[in-house]
Amino acid sequence: MLQQTRVAAVIEYYQRFLKKFPNVQKLAAAREASVLAAWSGLGYYRRARMLHAAAKQVVKEHNSQFPSTAEELCQLSGVGRYTSAAIASIAFNQPVAVVDGNVERVIQRLLGKNLADETIWREATNLLSTKRPGDFNQAMMELGATVCTPRQPLCLLCPVEQFCATRGEIKSDTSKVSQRKREAFYTLNRRHGNVLLTQRPRTASLMPGMWELPAVTNPNGAKVWLTLKHSITVTDYTVRVLENVALQNAEAKWISPSKLDRIPLTGLTRKILKAGRFLQ
DNA sequence: TAACCGTGGAA
DNA sequence: TTTCCAAGGTT
Numbered sequence: 001m002l003q004q005t006r007v008a009a010v011i012e013y014y015q016r017f018l019k020k021f022p023n024v025q026k027l028a029a030a031r032e033a034s035v036l037a038a039w040s041g042l043g044y045y046r047r048a049r050m051l052h053a054a055a056k057q058v059v060k061e062h063n064s065q066f067p068s069t070a071e072e073l074c075q076l077s078g079v080g081r082y083t084s085a086a087i088a089s090i091a092f093n094q095p096v097a098v099v100d101g102n103v104e105r106v107i108q109r110l111l112g113k114n115l116a117d118e119t120i121w122r123e124a125t126n127l128l129s130t131k132r133p134g135d136f137n138q139a140m141m142e143l144g145a146t147v148c149t150p151r152q153p154l155c156l157l158c159p160v161e162q163f164c165a166t167r168g169e170i171k172s173d174t175s176k177v178s179q180r181k182r183e184a185f186y187t188l189n190r191r192h193g194n195v196l197l198t199q200r201p202r203t204a205s206l207m208p209g210m211w212e213l214p215a216v217t218n219p220n221g222a223k224v225w226l227t228l229k230h231s232i233t234v235t236d237y238t239v240r241v242l243e244n245v246a247l248q249n250a251e252a253k254w255i256s257p258s259k260l261d262r263i264p265l266t267g268l269t270r271k272i273l274k275a276g277r278f279l280q
Numbered sequence: 281t282a283a284c285c286g287t288g289g290a291a
Numbered sequence: 292t293t294t295c296c297a298a299g300g301t302t
Contacts, residue, residue, distance in 0.1 A: 002298040009288060009297085043286025046301080080300050100298050141298055150296075151291070179294080206285070232286060236293090267287060 003047055003083065013042050024064055027055040036210065036264035043267060045207055050078025068092040081121075090134035097124035098137045102144025109148060112165045180235045186213035187245035188225060188276060194254040195278055196247075197263070206232070212269040214252055216245050226275055230268045241272055 001010045001017075017038050021027040027035070032052055039048035054076040058066060067073050069092075073084035081099075088094035099107075099121050107120050107127075115123070129136040147154045153168035155161050189196040197211045216222070219242060226241040255263065257278045265273070273279040 004285090004297055004299050005287080006289075006297050041287075043288090044299090046285065047299090050300080078300065082299060086298065098298080101296080102298075138298085145298085231288085233284075 001042065001047070004044065005042065009042070013039070021055075024055050024058050024066070027052065028059040033209075033264055034262065037262050040210075040263075040265045041267040041270045045210065045264075047078055053077040054079060066091075069094060070096045086137065089137050093134060095128060095130040095133045097121070097128040097133070098141070099124050100141055100144075102141045102148070103137075105150065106140060106144045106148045109153070109166045109168060110160065110164050113169070179231070182235055182237055184237045184239050185216040185219040185242060186239065186272070187216050187222075187242045187247070188213060188272065189244050189247075191254060194256050195260075195273065195276075196252045197255050197265075197269070198250055198252045200266075207266050210264045210266045210269075211255075212266045213241070213272060214245075214247050214250050216242055219245070226272065228271065228275070230271065232268070237268075239268065239272075 001014055020038050021030060021035070030052070032049065035048050035052045036045060039045060042048075057076055058064060066087075067076075068088065070084040070088040073079050073087050074081065076084075079087075085096040085098040088096050089098065097103075099117075103124055104120055107123050108115055111123060124140070127136075127140075143158075143160075147158050148168065155164070155168045158164070158168075161167065187196075196214060198214045200207055200210050200212060202209045219240065222242040222245050224240045225243045228239050228241075230237045230239050260273060260279055270279060
């Protein structure tokens with residue numbers, strides 16, 4: 001959950017997820033739709049599918065016991081260089097260093113700029129406390145998150161300021177992809193307290209198989225019930241929600257509000273249904 | 281290798 | 292208001 005996602009955004013999901021899937025066997029035995037529903041709104045849904053697959057791997061290939069070395073953990077789906085080292089060091093006290101966005105920035109500034117990835121990992125490994133690798137790794141990340149911040153780092157508070165080559169020089173920003181702006185229309189159709197939803201194609205690259213309100217291509221004349229802003233990847237949407245627009249050849253299903261929390265909704269759909277009091 | 285994948289909050 | 296970017300991994 002923490003991959004490219006802030007701790008603050010994760011905590012609530014994490015607690016709810018563990019309540020629903022309290023151990024690796026329960027997660028492995030769950031339906032994918034159920035896992036995605038618990039992930040709904042968190043984004044990067046491939047992580048949920050990968051985690052589900054990894055749970056099955058642990059159950060089948062490791063007798064439901066988590067492997068304890070970074071090398072073995074790295075074989076699990078969705079677990080890469082960072083995540084395997086984080087689990088191995090924090091959960092199993094293995095002497096392996098992590099490099100996340102924070103650590104990368106800290107080391108770049110400490111040693112100077114333009115270090116290759118391999119160099120950063122090597123330096124992180126050199127610095128690592130082999131006695132308390134988990135605490136060291138978390139301290140490095142926390143230093144980057146709270147002191148050695150991307151903009152206006154707090155060098156006066158930095159415990160390693162005297163060793164720093166750059167004293168918080170701004171990290172050279174890479175290519176910036178400007179956000180595109182678009183307008184999108186959806187319709188909120190109610191009948192007997194139910195709401196009409198459609199499923200995104202399973203072959204879609206973006207949020208495959210997730211459920212959302214039916215899109216409206218030709219909104220002329222329809223009354224706008226709600227307008228809101230929503231950003232998805234590189235596009236800033238102005239979303240206008242209409243009411244009871246007749247659908248044309250769209251596969252849609254009437255969903256009862258009581259079932260909504262078991263359906264993988266997109267974050268935007270979740271937002272709209274909350275505004276309409278279909279969801280808490 | 282670089283593009284792609286969601287969302288929300290801070291600056 | 293806009294911009295930036297998070298406890299990255301996969302293809």
